[in-house]
Amino acid sequence: MDVTPGQLMHAVEVDTLCKSYYKSTPVLKGLSLQVPLGKIYGLLGPSGCGKTTLLKCVVGRLKPDAGVVQVMGGRPGKPGHRVPGNLIGYMPQDLALYQDFTVSETMYYFGRIFHMPSQEIDRQTDFLVSLLELPSKRRLICQLSGGQQRRVSFACALLHRPPLLILDEPTVGVDPLLRQCIWNHMLSIVNNRERPTSIVITTHYIEEARQGHMVALMRDGRLLAEAEPQELLDRYNDSSLESVFLKLCEMDSEDSLPDTSAAASSTSVAANAAASTSEIVTENSPLLPKPSNHDRSLNSSPAGATSNSNDGDSLPNLLYKEYVPLGDSLRSVFALPSLWHILAVVGKNFNNLRRRLTFLAFQFILPIIQIVLFCVCVGGDPFGLTLASVNLDSSGELGAKFMTYLDNNTFHVKPFKSLEEARTEVRNVRAWAVLSLGSNFSTDLLARFSNPTAATNATLSGGSVHLQLDNSNYQVSLMIQKSVAESFQKFAGDLLSQFGLSPELVSLPVVMDAPLLGTDNPSFTEFMAPGMIVTIVFFMATGLTALSFVLERKEGLLDRSLVAGVTILELMLGHMLTQLLIMAGQTGLLLFFSLVVFQVPCHGSVLWVILLALLNGFTGMSLGLMISALCSAENSAIQAALGTMYPNLLLSGIIWPAEAMPQYLRFISRGLPISQSVEAMRSVLSRGFGFTAAPVYLGFVSAIAWASGLLLLALLLLRIRGI
Numbered sequence: 001m002d003v004t005p006g007q008l009m010h011a012v013e014v015d016t017l018c019k020s021y022y023k024s025t026p027v028l029k030g031l032s033l034q035v036p037l038g039k040i041y042g043l044l045g046p047s048g049c050g051k052t053t054l055l056k057c058v059v060g061r062l063k064p065d066a067g068v069v070q071v072m073g074g075r076p077g078k079p080g081h082r083v084p085g086n087l088i089g090y091m092p093q094d095l096a097l098y099q100d101f102t103v104s105e106t107m108y109y110f111g112r113i114f115h116m117p118s119q120e121i122d123r124q125t126d127f128l129v130s131l132l133e134l135p136s137k138r139r140l141i142c143q144l145s146g147g148q149q150r151r152v153s154f155a156c157a158l159l160h161r162p163p164l165l166i167l168d169e170p171t172v173g174v175d176p177l178l179r180q181c182i183w184n185h186m187l188s189i190v191n192n193r194e195r196p197t198s199i200v201i202t203t204h205y206i207e208e209a210r211q212g213h214m215v216a217l218m219r220d221g222r223l224l225a226e227a228e229p230q231e232l233l234d235r236y237n238d239s240s241l242e243s244v245f246l247k248l249c250e251m252d253s254e255d256s257l258p259d260t261s262a263a264a265s266s267t268s269v270a271a272n273a274a275a276s277t278s279e280i281v282t283e284n285s286p287l288l289p290k291p292s293n294h295d296r297s298l299n300s301s302p303a304g305a306t307s308n309s310n311d312g313d314s315l316p317n318l319l320y321k322e323y324v325p326l327g328d329s330l331r332s333v334f335a336l337p338s339l340w341h342i343l344a345v346v347g348k349n350f351n352n353l354r355r356r357l358t359f360l361a362f363q364f365i366l367p368i369i370q371i372v373l374f375c376v377c378v379g380g381d382p383f384g385l386t387l388a389s390v391n392l393d394s395s396g397e398l399g400a401k402f403m404t405y406l407d408n409n410t411f412h413v414k415p416f417k418s419l420e421e422a423r424t425e426v427r428n429v430r431a432w433a434v435l436s437l438g439s440n441f442s443t444d445l446l447a448r449f450s451n452p453t454a455a456t457n458a459t460l461s462g463g464s465v466h467l468q469l470d471n472s473n474y475q476v477s478l479m480i481q482k483s484v485a486e487s488f489q490k491f492a493g494d495l496l497s498q499f500g501l502s503p504e505l506v507s508l509p510v511v512m513d514a515p516l517l518g519t520d521n522p523s524f525t526e527f528m529a530p531g532m533i534v535t536i537v538f539f540m541a542t543g544l545t546a547l548s549f550v551l552e553r554k555e556g557l558l559d560r561s562l563v564a565g566v567t568i569l570e571l572m573l574g575h576m577l578t579q580l581l582i583m584a585g586q587t588g589l590l591l592f593f594s595l596v597v598f599q600v601p602c603h604g605s606v607l608w609v610i611l612l613a614l615l616n617g618f619t620g621m622s623l624g625l626m627i628s629a630l631c632s633a634e635n636s637a638i639q640a641a642l643g644t645m646y647p648n649l650l651l652s653g654i655i656w657p658a659e660a661m662p663q664y665l666r667f668i669s670r671g672l673p674i675s676q677s678v679e680a681m682r683s684v685l686s687r688g689f690g691f692t693a694a695p696v697y698l699g700f701v702s703a704i705a706w707a708s709g710l711l712l713l714a715l716l717l718l719r720i721r722g723i
């Protein structure tokens with residue numbers, strides 16, 4: 001079916017095209033048409049008849065269910081064929097412009113995609129701004145009127161002077177004078193001897209289509225007629241295309257047949273319409289070249305681009321090659337990503353960020369705030385805890401002496417006369433614990449120490465420090481117990497030395513030798529810091545990318561970029577590259593604040609810490625891209641990103657050791673994206689391990705495996721959804 005350049009006669013050939021969005025309701029029902037080279041082809045029809053659907057099949061944004069579409073001699077999407085690509089200029093029905101870009105920036109984005117040199121982009125932009133009577137090219141799109149925005153959209157399609165223009169309602173919202181100006185320009189580019197252009201245009205202003213070379217009247221997914229405008233008017237003896245169209249619709253309604261073939265329907269229309277209307281109806285073999293007697297086109301289209309002129313020489317003129325860099329055809333044959341396209345997307349993304357400096361600043365400030373808050377708020381020892389003390393010791397001075405051993409920094413000691421008063425203080429949440437010493441504290445303690453074997457239960461209890469806690473806060477309770485026990489050990493040790501006894505007698509029977517890994521006195525910060533660093537980097541990157549494609553879709557430029565030849569992979573790489581730079585900045589700041597400013601201990605090599613953090617940022621980005629490929633709406637993408645955060649935080653052994661989880665959860669925990677990385681980070685920071693240690697390289701392997709899996713999934717989802 002593919003045509004060699006020498007045979008090319010039609011810019012677009014559609015043969016028995018069927019397309020439905022939902023299987024039960026076909027939108028295009030076996031439609032066939034041919035757009036001659038170097039002509040303006042007006043596609044007319046009521047709203048909802050399938051014009052846009054047809055154009056989307058032509059530009060390769062929709063895949064036909066059945067039938068064949070050929071554009072500039074090849075099927076859209078065929079490797080090596082520049083459709084989608086720079087063979088066409090597409091103006092979609094939606095505005096499809098970034099509101100925050102200037103006219104010039106918009107042009108530059110497309111110009112870069114089409115490999116146009118800067119001077120050429122500037123020259124064309126100036127020309128189009130003047131032709132389409134646009135205000136300054138430095139004006140933001142959002143500051144233009146609706147009609148002006150549509151003209152910018154039109155200008156984008158014209159920018160690289162493609163051999164085929166597909167224009168979906170370019171004149172909507174444009175005043176009559178300017179509409180005529182647009183038509184004049186279209187006629188001039190079609191008639192340009194050196195670079196004739198073919199144009200397919202849909203319009204609701206039926207009469208303006210008279211200026212075109214061919215019109216096709218569509219209804220309900222079928223073609224009612226396809227002919228030169230004057231022929232249609234002559235045939236139906238009418239003065240307006242609108243009346244002709246109404247007549248055809250009436251005849252079609254009277255004779256509506258439940259068939260799905262364009263040929264059949266067209267033939268039936270023809271039978272009703274006139275005895276010999278072979279020019280009006282679509283022929284049974286639509287891909288055969290049709291004879292044309294269109295004088296105007298013959299006169300004005302010197303490229304010999306009439307339907308029956310098989311002029312092989314005209315083709316090189318039509319398939320402009322000047323913007324195709326060396327090796328580009330080869331690249332597209334093998335579906336390799338184009339650096340030009342990626343850089344165009346990156347440039348566009350940075351331009352976008354430049355306009356949102358507050359957002360960008362926030363992206364860098366947020367990880368700093370998070371790590372600062374973590375280092376300041378988490379892992380430190382509680383202090384200033386109110387302790388309700390009751391010293392009833394009347395048997396000596398030891399009770400009062402012990403009170404002086406309590407840590408003044410940890411405790412704010414509030415003395416009470418009775419136990420009941422002190423307990424009320426705790427019950428009213430004004431103190432964390434009651435610390436009481438019995439009336440025989442001094443004598444019982446001395447009895448314990450002087451003759452431990454003779455100590456009775458009553459002596460043991462009387463010579464002890466009693467604590468009654470508000471146990472609602474586990475960490476505070478633990479802290480109080482630990483601090484009081486340490487104070488007692490010190491106090492008792494000093495007392496024993498006074499008796500000439502060894503203070504070691506009050507030491508615990510378990511002796512803590514120097515640790516094999518980690519530090520002597522590990523803090524909770526040390527336990528949590530590796531997890532926090534990995535988590536912040538990971539989820540900042542997820543948040544950064546989760547909206548990438550969602551916003552692309554919303555802003556509407558996506559369709560246009562894809563038709564311009566940017567592939568899904570290139571778009572993804574472009575987004576990744578942009579976010580990678582931001583993520584690298586975030587990671588740098590995060591590590592600087594945690595390792596340098598807050599001195600989180602790092603016993604291993606900083607290099608592994610940096611690489612591991614960056615790799616996790618990359619995995620987070622991949623998760624974000626997958627979410628943005630999956631979700632259509634912003635709020636669902638945000639919820640998905642947030643939704644993945646808490647299970648990961650809880651299950652990855654960041655807040656509490658995974659060893660405390662039930663067996664089955666431990667199994668799940670080990671397989672999560674950040675679990676192994678957290679363990680690897682802990683191994684480098686606290687244990688001082690290098691890359692060859694299993695926990696470290698497993699962290700790298702796990703992160704790489706997750707990143708690759710998520711990216712492949714994102715790519716697959718984007719391909720399946722058509723983005």
Ligand SMILES: Nc1ncnc2c1ncn2[C@@H]1O[C@H](COP(=O)(O)OP(=O)(O)OP(=O)(O)O)[C@@H](O)[C@H]1O
Pocket residue numbers: 021022027045046047048049050051052053054093
């Ligand atoms: N993405 C979609 N999903 C489901 N149905 C769709 C989709 N896009 C279009 N349709 C349906 O397909 C039919 C043809 O739509 P299409 O946009 O092609 O019509 P049109 O002739 O371009 O209309 P208009 O002139 O109003 O733009 C309509 O019934 C429309 O509701």
